[in-house]
Amino acid sequence: MSLLLQRTEFGNPANVGRIWTKEQCNALLQEWVLNPKLRQHMDQVGHLMEQWAIQKEGANEATASAWYMAGVLHDADWDQWPDQHCKKIIEYLEGQEIDPTVIRAIASHGPRHFGVMPQSRMDQMLYALDELSGLIHAYSLLRPQGYTGMEVSGVKKRLKEKTFAANVSREEIDEACSIANLTKEELIEFIVQELTSMNQ
Numbered sequence: 001m002s003l004l005l006q007r008t009e010f011g012n013p014a015n016v017g018r019i020w021t022k023e024q025c026n027a028l029l030q031e032w033v034l035n036p037k038l039r040q041h042m043d044q045v046g047h048l049m050e051q052w053a054i055q056k057e058g059a060n061e062a063t064a065s066a067w068y069m070a071g072v073l074h075d076a077d078w079d080q081w082p083d084q085h086c087k088k089i090i091e092y093l094e095g096q097e098i099d100p101t102v103i104r105a106i107a108s109h110g111p112r113h114f115g116v117m118p119q120s121r122m123d124q125m126l127y128a129l130d131e132l133s134g135l136i137h138a139y140s141l142l143r144p145q146g147y148t149g150m151e152v153s154g155v156k157k158r159l160k161e162k163t164f165a166a167n168v169s170r171e172e173i174d175e176a177c178s179i180a181n182l183t184k185e186e187l188i189e190f191i192v193q194e195l196t197s198m199n200q
């Protein structure tokens with residue numbers, strides 16, 4: 001279920017800098033996302049986006065908050081409105097006069113589904129961290145020790161097993177890494193480290 005957004009402009013440039021606090025993001029998720037597994041995925045992607053911005057891009061607090069917001073809200077409409085996925089959250093955030101860079105990142109998190117190519121670094125990293133973290137989380141559920149002691153080589157083996165987390169598209173992972181100009185190893189290492197510390 002996906003629909004092309006058929007748009008190229010998102011949000012209003014006058015709203016640059018209008019970013020929600022974590023509490024405001026949470027308030028929307030409480031209302032919109034009832035499925036705890038989806039909620040966990042969104043919390044993980046929010047954390048990964050925030051930490052990538054700080055650790056790898058040298059982002060300041062405001063920029064890190066924008067990255068967090070894009071990550072934590074990217075699937076906000078999937079639980080209750082799958083047939084309007086991506087469109088509904090984007091239009092809602094536009095109505096809330098949110099920073100257009102956050103809205104554009106959400107709009108481009110599935111270029112093959114929504115027809116919007118990632119452009120900014122925030123766009124690129126949301127696409128890359130979303131798909132790969134889903135597969136890594138599925139792997140953690142399979143391991144008796146969860147994230148503890150997880151190794152990059154184990155994740156790479158699961159990636160090669162097409163039947164494992166078959167809903168996670170390997171082609172999209174490859175495409176996202178190439179758009180972000182990162183190796184899968186670099187990304188896996190970062191995600192494993194961050195999700196491990198998040199689960200401790």
Ligand SMILES: [Fe+2]
Binds near residue numbers: 041045074075130
């Ligand atoms: Fe997602």
